[in-house]
Amino acid sequence: MPRRIGICRALHAYHHYALWHTFFAELGWDVVLSSPTGRNTVEQGVRLAPSELCLPVKAFLGHVAEIKDRVDALLLPRVVCTRIARDWFFGCPKAIALPDLTRAVFDALPVIVEPILDGQLKTDEESYRNAVKNMGSTAGARRAYKRASAAAGRSALRTRREGSPLHMFGYTAADPTLPDAGLRVGVVGHPYLLFDSGLSLGVLDKVRQSGARPVLFFPTAAEVEREARLETALNWYYELELLAAARRLLETGKIDGLLLVASFACGTGAVTNELIHRSAVHTHHIPTIQVLLDEHTGEAGLHTRIESFVDLLRLRKR
Amino acid sequence: MRVAFPHMGSAPIALEGLLRVLGAEVVLPPKPTREITELGARLAPEMMCVPFKLTLGNMFRCLEAGADVLAYVSGSWSCRFGYYGRLQAQILRDEGFQFRLLELRHDRIPGIVREVLRLNRGRMSSAVLNSVRAFRIGWLKSTAVEEIESRFREALPNARDARGCCRLVDTLIQEVRTTSKPAALTRIRDTARARFDALPRNGRTRVLRVKLVGESFCVIEPFINFDIIARMGEMGVLVEPSLTSHRWIGFHGFRLNKGEVGRMRRLSAPYWRYCVGGEDQNSVGHLLLAAQRRFDGVIHVHPFGCMPGTVVQPTMAKAARDNNISYLPLSLDEHSSETGVVTRLEAFASLIEKRRRRHVV
Known part of the structure; x- marks a missing residue:
């Protein structure tokens, strides 16, 4: 009987689900993905987590609660650091401590598959192979990782083309037939927040409904590396992606306004968004709005803010 | 060169001693107050942690008082503390201040050595000599403060007059702050225990x-x-x-x-x-x-x-x-x-x- 491995539809799944799915499927596991984030997921997470944690991590715990009794093993990646150019780039403290946090919050958990992605110790491939070493079925782990990383490459290309990582979960891209004319609003935020409509309350749709086109940019590895070489780089890997995306949008994106989406108490976001905000307003003179999301955010309030921002851009353009 | 650094606990006492002997002028960071916290909170990103806001308000006041070099412990790691210097420098420059940012981190040691040389007009021998003296004074002050504070912590729960105990710790720290003689610092450190022991006790068992x-x-x-x-x-x-x-x-x-x-x-x-x-x-x-x-x-x-x-x-x-x-x-x-x-x-x-x-x- 094939064993089931649970993967939470949260946080890094929005980056790496293609890799994980292929890797475990190749090893002969049944991959069980948790359901899309709903009211219930968030409420569960909020109840379990300390109140000060950011919304995506709370939701992650909600996903664990939903999936943990349906699977034989649970994937809990520990994203520590990776090398770009000549320097080390880290995950945020919450990403590094995610397995510790999960173990502290839940009393009973299935077997935990914990790849420790620490480039200072091992390559990613070794980390994944190590993580499944004690789980049996390790024969072919090398080949499985090779296929998985090829799948991840294809998936990244598709993410860039479609402007959304949701294809990994089997959704088709948002309607690309929208007219290109009119207002363009650049959007910068972590994919696990922006594209999880249970958390972001469909902020991208709200931009569309207000009559503007959301413009997103997913940087290539080369663009991230260029950003990493700058004197002003922050040594957080996922923030580097946001900085590279914002730079591209501001410099060549022909955008009328910039929307920064972050969760309340996102520690890295406090720094990144401040840098992007300063550069957008002082250097590029692009109107910028910052939306902070948490479990108390009301949909009507969010709608009003986006609508009035787009109205403002329209007035300004005239 | 008028150096300022962020305020934290009693660290400024030792750092001030060290930098003065090294030949730098020190702009002492003011003790944090409500007003300084509010100033920092107004300038800082809303979601930033409170040490950032406090030290930002602090550095603002130091710059107003004429500092032209801001020194920060800095680094590239996962916690935001490593980025304090860079982000605060950008915020303060946008506020119209002009200064140099000195990041104290392991990969910037040559730059720090150059600063020390510059303080000694480029003379290596006097730079080395002054550095040794500076670190000695800094270390003595630091250990003296450590001894005073740990004796204070032990004495306070047993003191009959808590106020008197607090006054004594302030007096002793003031003595450390004002002297730069190694012998005096050692004496203060070695007599701290006796001076706290002499306080009347409340009989708590x-x-x-x-x-x-x-x-x-x-x-x-x-x-x-x-x-x-x-x-x-x-x-x-x-x-x-x-x-x-x-x-x-x-x-x-x-x-x-x-x-x-x-x-x-x-x-x-x-x-x-x-x-x-x-x-x-x-x-x-x-x-x-x-x-x-x-x-x-x-x-x-x-x-x-x-x-x-x-x-x-x-x-x-x-x-x-x-x-x-x-x-x-x-x-x-x-x-x-x-x-x-x-x-x-x-x-x-x-x-x-x-x-x-x-x-x-």
Whole structure:
């Protein structure tokens, strides 16, 4: 009987689900993905987590609660650091401590598959192979990782083309037939927040409904590396992606306004968004709005803010 | 060159001594006040942690007072502390100040050496000599302050007159601040114990012991933690901090105490695997150590929104449960109310007191 491995539809799944799915499927596991984030997921997470944690991590715990009794093993990646150019780039403290946090919050958990992605110790491939070493079925782990990383490459290309990582979960891209004319609003935020409509309350749709086109940019590895070489780089890997995306949008994106989406108490976001905000307003003179999301955010309030921002851009353009 | 550095606890005393001997002019950071906190909070990103806001307000005032070099301990790691210097410099430049940013980090050592040489007009021999003297004075001041503060912590729960005890610690620290003679500093350090012992005692036989752990700034800076050590001391509780200004300088400035870091790592391994900042690993380790050493409780402080401080909380709670030790987490920021914090401290003190009595009887 094939064993089931649970993967939470949260946080890094929005980056790496293609890799994980292929890797475990190749090893002969049944991959069980948790359901899309709903009211219930968030409420569960909020109840379990300390109140000060950011919304995506709370939701992650909600996903664990939903999936943990349906699977034989649970994937809990520990994203520590990776090398770009000549320097080390880290995950945020919450990403590094995610397995510790999960173990502290839940009393009973299935077997935990914990790849420790620490480039200072091992390559990613070794980390994944190590993580499944004690789980049996390790024969072919090398080949499985090779296929998985090829799948991840294809998936990244598709993410860039479609402007959304949701294809990994089997959704088709948002309607690309929208007219290109009119207002363009650049959007910068972590994919696990922006594209999880249970958390972001469909902020991208709200931009569309207000009559503007959301413009997103997913940087290539080369663009991230260029950003990493700058004197002003922050040594957080996922923030580097946001900085590279914002730079591209501001410099060549022909955008009328910039929307920064972050969760309340996102520690890295406090720094990144401040840098992007300063550069957008002082250097590029692009109107910028910052939306902070948490479990108390009301949909009507969010709608009003986006609508009035787009109205403002329209007035300004005239 | 007029140097300023962020204020934290009693660290400025040693740093000021060190820099003066080195030949730099020092703009002493003002002690934090409500007004400085509000200034920092106005300029800083809203979601930034409170040590950032406090030190930003502090540096603003230093620049107004004429500083032209800002020195920060800095680095590239997962906690936001490593980016304080760079981000604050950008904010302060946008406010119209002109200054040089001196980042004290391991990969910038040649630059730091150049600064020291410049202070000594490029003469290597006098630079070396002055550096040796400077580090000696800095170290003596730091150890003297450490000794005074630790004697004070022990004396306070037993003192009949708590005010008098607090006055004595202020007097002694002032003596350290004003003198730069090695002999005088050694004398102050060596007589501190006797001077505290001479205070009249209140006859308390049972002193409760609490370990204070958490993020460095919140543990060390009395303004932001509402002076937990003195307040609990007045309630008859001896509070032992996991970090002091002296130990912080040793840890983060000169990478001393490697043995202790390793020990904390081993202790905390079952609960916490990676040190991500905010003293998370040390906090877990110190909690377990406190349980082994039969402390009566642990207080864990961190700034609101501190990434490591927040994420380690469930682990701290679980470790405290597993090891049967009372645990009080406190999240602090510029909006914390003194009354709220003090009420919780009082409740905690009476809880551990009751618990102790139950176990003894």
